[in-house]
Amino acid sequence: MKMLPLMLLSGCLFNGRFLEPDPPIYDDFLVHFLKLGSGDATLIEVDDQVIVIDGQYSRNHLSDYLDQHLGDRPIDLAILSHFHPDHWRGLRPVLEDREIAEFWDSGLFPEGWKGRQSKGYVEIREDLERRGTLVRGLGEREPAFELNQPFVWDANDRVTFTIFAATNRPTARDENKGGDIINNSSIVMRVQIDEWRFLFTGDIIGRTDDDELIDIEADLVASDFDLNAQVLKAPHHGSQSSGHPDFIDRVFVGGDGEPAFDKSYVVMMGWSLDLGAPPTGSGAERYEAMKPNFKLLSNDHERQHIYCTSRAEVLRCDFAEDW
Numbered sequence: 001m002k003m004l005p006l007m008l009l010s011g012c013l014f015n016g017r018f019l020e021p022d023p024p025i026y027d028d029f030l031v032h033f034l035k036l037g038s039g040d041a042t043l044i045e046v047d048d049q050v051i052v053i054d055g056q057y058s059r060n061h062l063s064d065y066l067d068q069h070l071g072d073r074p075i076d077l078a079i080l081s082h083f084h085p086d087h088w089r090g091l092r093p094v095l096e097d098r099e100i101a102e103f104w105d106s107g108l109f110p111e112g113w114k115g116r117q118s119k120g121y122v123e124i125r126e127d128l129e130r131r132g133t134l135v136r137g138l139g140e141r142e143p144a145f146e147l148n149q150p151f152v153w154d155a156n157d158r159v160t161f162t163i164f165a166a167t168n169r170p171t172a173r174d175e176n177k178g179g180d181i182i183n184n185s186s187i188v189m190r191v192q193i194d195e196w197r198f199l200f201t202g203d204i205i206g207r208t209d210d211d212e213l214i215d216i217e218a219d220l221v222a223s224d225f226d227l228n229a230q231v232l233k234a235p236h237h238g239s240q241s242s243g244h245p246d247f248i249d250r251v252f253v254g255g256d257g258e259p260a261f262d263k264s265y266v267v268m269m270g271w272s273l274d275l276g277a278p279p280t281g282s283g284a285e286r287y288e289a290m291k292p293n294f295k296l297l298s299n300d301h302e303r304q305h306i307y308c309t310s311r312a313e314v315l316r317c318d319f320a321e322d323w
């Protein structure tokens with residue numbers, strides 16, 4: 001039997017769990033696109049403020065990461081893009097255990113994931129309100145913001161949010177369709193920090209043959225919204241049903257037909273680890289084939305965080321190991 005490299009092991013394992021490597025030093029802001037399991041989880045730090053968007057599938061990995069990285073600092077804003085387990089499960093203990101100043105969701109949650117967990121979700125939402133958290137549903141049922149109207153965040157005036165979609169529709173009885181409708185309820189929003197723009201898309205799906213499902217991407221492409229952003233969080237983990245080239249163009253190409261920015265990135269957070277193989281047709285190759293004017297960072301197959309920050313007026317996004 002070969003000897004395992006003990007030095008490597010001793011640096012990684014602590015009390016039987018993985019210690020995360022330190023994030024890069026930054027002096028401006030830092031966006032952590034985390035790979036802690038399947039699904040999406042993003043941590044944004046601007047000055048002293050902390051924003052968390054989604055929590056991935058693993059129940060404790062985000063919690064552990066925040067413990068290690070933030071200590072007991074409160075979360076200024078937590079956002080659930082949509083009520084699916086690969087975004088919700090890891091966020092739940094954060095909402096339950098940490099001080100949360102503000103919480104947003106799409107407002108669509110009554111039937112939950114295959115009927116499970118939704119009762120607990122409603123209770124958690126109510127509990128947050130009892131604890132003094134400002135809870136907002138961004139969708140059609142509880143509209144909190146006007147679409148396409150940028151608003152400056154109360155907690156930090158360097159941060160501006162613009163909501164482009166958060167569509168609530170009654171959930172269908174059919175289980176799979178219900179899943180797609182919840183995907184399509186995802187909050188689509190731009191988070192702008194100074195001049196840097198990040199477009200979060202949750203799990204919206206685009207092309208579909210189902211007449212009852214709306215094509216959120218096509219709606220956005222047809223809108224007159226300014227969707228330009230330097231960083232696009234790939235919709236629905238890069239699945240075949242999302243990321244239509246017209247939509248990608250709307251994000252990265254300016255009104256004059258030229259690239260809107262010198263440097264642009266697609267960040268793909270994903271599948272594998274807990275949920276198994278990526279869905280057919282997902283993944284880097286399809287995006288790579290689309291346009292040469294963005295860099296693709298996909299952490300689909302490895303446990304790798306992706307970090308973004310700006311330095312000397314240049315935006316840099318990269319895998320953890322390349323910092």
Ligand SMILES: [Zn+2]
Pocket residue numbers: 039040084086087203236237
């Ligand atoms: Zn998802």
